[in-house]
Amino acid sequence: MSNFRYRSWLPKYDFRYILNRIRSGNDTRNALSKEFESNDIRGKIDFHNFVYIRKTVTMKYKLDKPVTGSIGTEKYQCTIEWRNGKFIADEPVSGDGKDLGPDPYTLLLSSVASCALITLRMYIDRKNWDIPVIKVNTNLYQETVNEITTTIIDRDIIFGDSVTDDQKVKLKEIADFCPISKILENNIKLRTFVYKTGETKTIKYGNEEISVLWKPEFCQHSTRCWKQLPQVFNPSVKKWIDPTAAPAERIQEQVRRCPSGALEFNYNQTAVVKP
Ligand code: SF4
Numbered sequence: 001m002s003n004f005r006y007r008s009w010l011p012k013y014d015f016r017y018i019l020n021r022i023r024s025g026n027d028t029r030n031a032l033s034k035e036f037e038s039n040d041i042r043g044k045i046d047f048h049n050f051v052y053i054r055k056t057v058t059m060k061y062k063l064d065k066p067v068t069g070s071i072g073t074e075k076y077q078c079t080i081e082w083r084n085g086k087f088i089a090d091e092p093v094s095g096d097g098k099d100l101g102p103d104p105y106t107l108l109l110s111s112v113a114s115c116a117l118i119t120l121r122m123y124i125d126r127k128n129w130d131i132p133v134i135k136v137n138t139n140l141y142q143e144t145v146n147e148i149t150t151t152i153i154d155r156d157i158i159f160g161d162s163v164t165d166d167q168k169v170k171l172k173e174i175a176d177f178c179p180i181s182k183i184l185e186n187n188i189k190l191r192t193f194v195y196k197t198g199e200t201k202t203i204k205y206g207n208e209e210i211s212v213l214w215k216p217e218f219c220q221h222s223t224r225c226w227k228q229l230p231q232v233f234n235p236s237v238k239k240w241i242d243p244t245a246a247p248a249e250r251i252q253e254q255v256r257r258c259p260s261g262a263l264e265f266n267y268n269q270t271a272v273v274k275p
Pocket of ligand 1: 218219220221222223260
């Protein structure tokens with residue numbers, strides 16, 4: 001398999017996983033040349049060209065806990081909660097706020113700056129280069145041409161005197177490859193779902209022993225449940241969840257994999273395992 005290569009856009013863990021399957025003898029070359037589907041990996045191995053073609057990517061949120069924001073009537077203080085605390089976001093005084101925290105543009109640019117800094121620090125440390133401080137200035141502007149508005153984000157990265165010209169070239173490449181840069185440069189889709197408090201509808205499927213609760217409003221149709229456990233989750237029938245069709249532990253595990261929080265598992269009406 002030494003001449004098997006993967007394309008730059010194929011995540012390395014996928015590649016390693018596939019190679020391990022091949023090495024462990026769990027898959028033959030023949031089997032892998034068909035559609036390949038396991039856990040979150042889906043695609044096709046093309047042995048003719050020795051490449052793996054990823055077909056679709058099942059959705060998995062980056063953050064285990066979502067970022068939550070709320071606002072009352074106080075102009076324009078937003079409380080932003082993240083996994084380990086809270087902070088205030090606000091508008092500047094010129095925007096009728098009190099400037100008590102970063103405004104939304106600043107938050108966006110903070111993400112651009114911090115992601116580059118963290119990625120660079122990881123790389124520099126791994127290389128053992130003597131670059132003790134890195135600074136980033138970032139700002140944005142917008143221009144409209146032919147009714148199409150483009151947002152230009154500029155990011156200046158400043159290293160100390162010790163950085164060489166060759167290192168600067170490499171570090172620019174690394175900064176451009178940071179995850180937030182990739183998000184902004186690739187396709188982005190912003191989806192908005194609207195709810196009223198307490199509006200969430202829950203449908204229960206089960207028997208006296210166990211039940212699976214499904215909140216359709218939360219379901220993002222990532223297909224993960226019915227692709228990975230089709231004997232239990234079958235969207236082609238009306239009663240689409242059958243909690244008796246697999247061991248409870250396996251269903252629990254699948255419920256935890258639901259990326260949207262649409263599923264819950266009840267065991268004897270007592271233990272609730274939240275996804
Ligand atoms: S219930 Fe969860 S895993 Fe199943 S389709 Fe909806 S979001 Fe995806």
